[in-house]
Amino acid sequence: MTFAHHSSGRPVPTNWSFVPDPVLEPLTEICSTHGSSEAADAPSVVRDSRRGQFVRDQLIDGVRLGFVGSGDSHDGHPGLAHLSPQAGWSRRDQGERAGRGGLTAILTDDVSREGVLAALRARRTWATSGPRILMIARLGGELGGSVVPAQNAPMLKLVAHGTTAIAAIDLIRNGDVFPINAGERRTGIDAEMPLKAVEAGDVLYLRLRQTDGAFAYAGPWFVECPGLDPSRECAMRGSGWMRFRGSGNAEPRRTRWALGWLVPGRTSRPTWRGLDLRRTSVHGPPGSGPRPSPRTEPRPPP
Numbered sequence: 001m002t003f004a005h006h007s008s009g010r011p012v013p014t015n016w017s018f019v020p021d022p023v024l025e026p027l028t029e030i031c032s033t034h035g036s037s038e039a040a041d042a043p044s045v046v047r048d049s050r051r052g053q054f055v056r057d058q059l060i061d062g063v064r065l066g067f068v069g070s071g072d073s074h075d076g077h078p079g080l081a082h083l084s085p086q087a088g089w090s091r092r093d094q095g096e097r098a099g100r101g102g103l104t105a106i107l108t109d110d111v112s113r114e115g116v117l118a119a120l121r122a123r124r125t126w127a128t129s130g131p132r133i134l135m136i137a138r139l140g141g142e143l144g145g146s147v148v149p150a151q152n153a154p155m156l157k158l159v160a161h162g163t164t165a166i167a168a169i170d171l172i173r174n175g176d177v178f179p180i181n182a183g184e185r186r187t188g189i190d191a192e193m194p195l196k197a198v199e200a201g202d203v204l205y206l207r208l209r210q211t212d213g214a215f216a217y218a219g220p221w222f223v224e225c226p227g228l229d230p231s232r233e234c235a236m237r238g239s240g241w242m243r244f245r246g247s248g249n250a251e252p253r254r255t256r257w258a259l260g261w262l263v264p265g266r267t268s269r270p271t272w273r274g275l276d277l278r279r280t281s282v283h284g285p286p287g288s289g290p291r292p293s294p295r296t297e298p299r300p301p302p
Contacts, residue, residue: 001024001025001026001117001120001121002024002025003025003027003028003029003068003070004016004020004025004028004029005029005032005070005072006029006032006034006035006037006046006072007028007029007037007053007054007055007058008037008045008046008049008050008053008054008055009034009037009045009046009047009048009049009050009053010034010046010047010048011034013049013050013053014053016052016053016057016058016063019063020063020065022064023121025065026064026065026066026120026121026122026123027065027066027067027068027120027123027125028055028058028065028066028067028068029068029069029070029072029102029127030055030067030068030069030127030217031044031069031070031100031102031127031128031129031215031217032069032070032071032072032081032100032101032102033071033072033073033081033082033087033099033100033101033102034046034047034072034100035047035100036129036215037049037053037054037055038054038055038056038207038217039054039055039056039057039172039175040054041177042054042207042215043129043209043213043215044100044129044213044215055067056172056175059203059205059220060174060175060203062201064123064147064222065123065220066120066123066124066125066144066145066220067104067123067125067126067127067205067217067218067219067220068102068104068125068127069101069102069103069104069127069128069129069130069217070102070104071101071102071103072102073086073087073101075087077101079103080101080130081099081100081101081102081130082098082099082100082101082102082129082130082131082214083099083101083130084099084101085099087099087100087101087130088100097212097213098129098130098131098210098212098213098214099130100129100130101129101130102127102128102129102130103127103128103130103131103132104125104126104127105125105126105127105128105134105135106119106120106124106125107119107124107125107126107136107143108124122145123144123145123146124143124144124145125144125145126144126216126217126218126219127216127217128214128215128216128217129214129215129216130214131162131163131164131210131214132163133160133161133162133163133208133210133214133216134159134160134161135158135159135160135206135208135216135217135218136158136159136160136218137156137157137158137159137160137206137218137219138155138156138157139154139155139156139157139195139198139204139219139221140154140155140198140221141155142221144205144206144218144219144220144221145219145220145221146221146222147221147222147223147224148198148221148222148223148224149223149224149225149226150197150198150199150200150202150223150224150225150226151197151198152197153194153195153196153197154194154195154198155192155193155194155195156171156192156193156194156195157191157192158189158190158191158192158206158218159189159190160188160189160190160208160216161187161188161189162187162188162208162210162214163210163212163214164187164210164211164212164214165185165186165187165210165211166181166185166186166187166188166189166208166209166210166211167185167209167210167211168181168208168209169181169189169206169207169208169209170206170207170208170209171195171204171205171206172204172205172206172207173202173203173204174202174203174204177207180193185211198223199223200223200224200225201223201224202222202223203220203221203222203223204219204220204221204223205217205218205219205220205221206218206219
């Protein structure tokens with residue numbers, strides 16, 4: 001198993017044209033001592049980050065990845081990089097502030113090697129910038145990292161406890177940011193809220209920020225059409241990439257499609273299981289063609 005590191009910028013950005021294998025690379029580093037690779041609006045963004053290289057860009061493009069946080073400090077503080085002066089930490093008598101590190105929390109009842117590996121491959125994780133922040137969330141009853149069916153008004157439940165007061169929690173839905181606790185300053189949160197309908201192709205995750213500058217991520221959740229053939233994997237939104245694995249293909253391939261969901265009053269295009277089969281272009285194995293640009297049009301509230 002392997003994870004992409006500091007994917008959006010220095011020291012070395014990730015070449016995302018090689019689509020991550022869901023077995024060998026089910027997760028990606030979203031934060032480390034180098035900062036956050038989440039998105040341009042993230043706290044402590046990795047330096048020299050490039051548009052289209054962020055983790056959020058890959059999620060919008062349909063790549064299914066969970067989150068890990070890593071130290072990568074190279075200074076002898078495994079698991080404690082955020083407490084190293086080299087990583088930006090300063091003592092209380094010098095005006096204490098949080099350093100940049102990274103920790104991964106794994107949700108599993110089985111702490112054997114096999115159990116931990118299974119939890120990682122199931123994306124049962126959340127990531128923090130170093131502090132031991134608790135952040136367990138469910139969407140429609142499913143833990144972060146899950147594939148959930150399209151549904152009306154799913155319930156989002158969150159239990160979060162910070163090491164200092166929580167400054168903000170944001171819901172990121174298809175790249176758009178929606179604050180869900182603006183103005184509150186509490187160390188712990190135990191809340192639930194209904195969302196507007198989630199549609200096939202949606203991807204959602206949560207971002208927490210503390211008053212001391214530390215942050216954490218939970219999720220993501222990937223929404224697909226109920227009844228979709230489970231032997232095939234695909235990312236479904238707009239005109240984007242689809243990845244297929246199944247008995248009908250000798251090797252995984254990516255195909256670009258114009259997609260549409262058969263919803264009364266919205267489209268009457270010919271569909272197969274809700275997919276508009278008007279193919280616009282085809283490329284070979286991963287790395288043989290360009291990736292589409294991230295979606296930029298505004299989205300409705302969650």
